[in-house]
Amino acid sequence: MLSFYEAAAKNLRRSRFLFLILFLLFFALGSAIGNAYGNAGYGVALALILYAILAATAWFSGSSIVLSIHGAREADPAEHRRLLNVVDEMRIASGLPMPRVYLMESGGMNAFAAGRRPREAAVAVTTGLLDGLNREELQGVIAHEMAHIKSRDTLYYICAAVLVGSIALLADMFLRGTFFGGRRRAGGGSGRGSAAFVLLGLLFALLAPLAAKILQMSISRQREYHADAEAAGFTRNPLGLASALEKIALVGSGIPGRNRGTQHLFIVNPVRRFTEASTALFSTHPPTALRIQRLRAMAGKGGFG
Amino acid sequence: MGWIPAIVAVVVVAWFVGTYNSLVRLRNQFRNAWHQIDVQLKRRYDLIPNLVEVVKDYMSYEQETLTKVIEARGAAISARGASEQGKAENLLTESLKSLFAVVERYPELKANQNVASLQEELTGTENKISFARQFYNDSVMTYNNRIQSIPANAIASVFDFSPAEYFEGGEESRTVPKADLR
Numbered sequence: 496m497l498s499f500y501e502a503a504a505k506n507l508r509r510s511r512f513l514f515l516i517l518f519l520l521f522f523a524l525g526s527a528i529g530n531a532y533g534n535a536g537y538g539v540a541l542a543l544i545l546y547a548i549l550a551a552t553a554w555f556s557g558s559s560i561v562l563s564i565h566g567a568r569e570a571d572p573a574e575h576r577r578l579l580n581v582v583d584e585m586r587i588a589s590g591l592p593m594p595r596v597y598l599m600e601s602g603g604m605n606a607f608a609a610g611r612r613p614r615e616a617a618v619a620v621t622t623g624l625l626d627g628l629n630r631e632e633l634q635g636v637i638a639h640e641m642a643h644i645k646s647r648d649t650l651y652y653i654c655a656a657v658l659v660g661s662i663a664l665l666a667d668m669f670l671r672g673t674f675f676g677g678r679r680r681a682g683g684g685s686g687r688g689s690a691a692f693v694l695l696g697l698l699f700a701l702l703a704p705l706a707a708k709i710l711q712m713s714i715s716r717q718r719e720y721h722a723d724a725e726a727a728g729f730t731r732n733p734l735g736l737a738s739a740l741e742k743i744a745l746v747g748s749g750i751p752g753r754n755r756g757t758q759h760l761f762i763v764n765p766v767r768r769f770t771e772a773s774t775a776l777f778s779t780h781p782p783t784a785l786r787i788q789r790l791r792a793m794a795g796k797g798g799f800g
Numbered sequence: 801m802g803w804i805p806a807i808v809a810v811v812v813v814a815w816f817v818g819t820y821n822s823l824v825r826l827r828n829q830f831r832n833a834w835h836q837i838d839v840q841l842k843r844r845y846d847l848i849p850n851l852v853e854v855v856k857d858y859m860s861y862e863q864e865t866l867t868k869v870i871e872a873r874g875a876a877i878s879a880r881g882a883s884e885q886g887k888a889e890n891l892l893t894e895s896l897k898s899l900f901a902v903v904e905r906y907p908e909l910k911a912n913q914n915v916a917s918l919q920e921e922l923t924g925t926e927n928k929i930s931f932a933r934q935f936y937n938d939s940v941m942t943y944n945n946r947i948q949s950i951p952a953n954a955i956a957s958v959f960d961f962s963p964a965e966y967f968e969g970g971e972e973s974r975t976v977p978k979a980d981l982r
Binding site for chain 1: 833836917920921932934935938939
C-alpha cells in the first residue's frame with residue numbers, strides 16, 4: 496500500500512498532467528477554429544484565455560464550486576456540535592489541520608471531501624447521514640474523508656471534475672454557436688465558420704461522455720479501498736465504517752444537485768446504484784458490499800498500528 | 801574524469817540535507833503531537849467545573865460521585881511525571897464515567913440542554929485525548945523507525961536524534977474509544 500506521502504506526490508503529478516492535457520486540447524482547438532476563420536493566431540489566443548480562466552477557476556475556487564453545486568452550507572458550531580467534535584477527533588487522529596465543515600440538506604446519506612491541500616480542505620455531509628449514523632459510524636465516514644484529504648485525492652478529483660466539466664461546456668458552446676460569436680461579421684457571416692462550429696460541437700458532444708468514462712476509469716477504485724483502510728487506521732475501529740456503509744447502502748446515497756462530474760468525490764457514488772452492475776469496469780467506486788467485507792476482515796485480524 | 805568526484809559530492813550533500821531535514825520534520829511532528837495531548841487534557845480540566853456546576857443542584861443525593869470527580873480533577877492537574885499523571889488521568893476518566901452513569905438515572909438531567917451539550921463536549925474531549933495519544937505514538941513510531949534504519953541512522957547518531965518514548969497508558973487508554981452510542 497502506498498504511504499500518504501507517496502500517494503500525495505502521485506496525485507500532485509496526475510493533477511498537473513490533467514492540466515497539461517487540457518492545455519493541449521485548448522491549444523489544438525483554438526488553432527483549428529482560428530484556421531477555419533483564416534487566422535490561427537486569434538483562435539489560439541482566445542482559446543488560451545479561456546483555458547486560463549478555466550484553470551484558474553478550478554485551481555482557486557474548485558472546492559467552493561463543488562460545495563455550491565450541492566447546496567452545502569457551513570456547519571453551525573452550536574447546532575452541529577457532535578459533527579464538529581467528530582471532525583476534530585479525526586483531524587487529531589490523522590494529524591491534519593481542521594477542515595471547514597459543511598452540511599447538505601438531504602435525506603440521503605453521503606459525504607465528500609474537497610480542497611487542493613489539507614490546509615484549505617472542506618468536508619461535507621448530508622443531514623441524512625448526520626441523523627442516521629451513531630457516533631462511531633460518523634467517525635468512520637469522517638476518517639475516510641480525512642484519508643482522502645491526507646493523500647491529496649481531493650486535489651486530483653477536483654481537477655478531474657473540471658476537465659470533464661469543461662469538455663461538456665465546450666460541447667455546449669459549439670452547439671449553440673456562442674463560442675467566438677463576437678467575431679462573426681455582421682451581415683453575411685461565415686459559412687465555413689458555422690460549419691466548423693457544428694462539426695466541432697458534434698465532436699465534443701460525442702467526446703464529453705467518453706471523457707467522463709475515461710475519468711471514471713482513471714479514478715482508481717483502489718483509492719477508495721485505500722481510504723477505507725486508512726480510515727480504519729485512524730479510528731482503530733473498522734466496524735464503525737463498515738456499519739456506516741451498510742446503513743448508507745440501505746437508506747440510499749442521494750444528494751442535492753446530482754452531477755456526473757462530481758460523483759467520484761463522494762464516499763458512496765450518488766448516481767449509480769450499487770446493487771446493480773456494481774463491478775462494472777466504468778464505475779468510480781468499488782461495490783459497497785465488497786468494501787464492507789474488507790473492513791470486517793480487518794476487524795477479524797485486528798492488525799493495524 | 802575530474803567531474804566524477806564532483807557529482808558524488810553533490811549527491812552526498814543532497815542526500816544529507818534531505819535526510820537531515822526529514823528527521824527534523826519527524827521530530828517536530830511528534831513533539832507537536834505531545835502538545836496536542838496537553839491541549840485536550842487542559843480542555844477537559846476546564847469543562848469539568850461547568851458540568852459539576854450544572855448538575856449539582858439536581859444531584860443532592862449523589863454528592864459522593866461529584867466529590868470524586870472534583871478530587872480526581874485536582875489530582876490530575878497537580879500530578880507530576882508521566883506515569884503518575886497517566887494514573888491520575890485514568891482515575892479522572894473513570895470518575896467521569898460513573899458521573900455520566902448517574903446522569904442517566906435522572907430524567908430531568910438528561911433532558912437538560914446544558915447537560916446534554918456538556919456531555920457531548922466531554923465525550924468529544926475524551927475521544928480527542930485518546931486520538932491525540934494514538935497520533936503521538938504513531939508519530940513516535942515513524943520517527944524511531946527512521947532514525948534506527950540504515951542509512952539515516954548514521955546522521956541520527958552524529959546529530960543526536962535520540963529515540964522517543966511511547967506514551968504508555970493503562971488498559972484503559974489502549975482500548976478503542978467507545979463513545980455513547982446515540
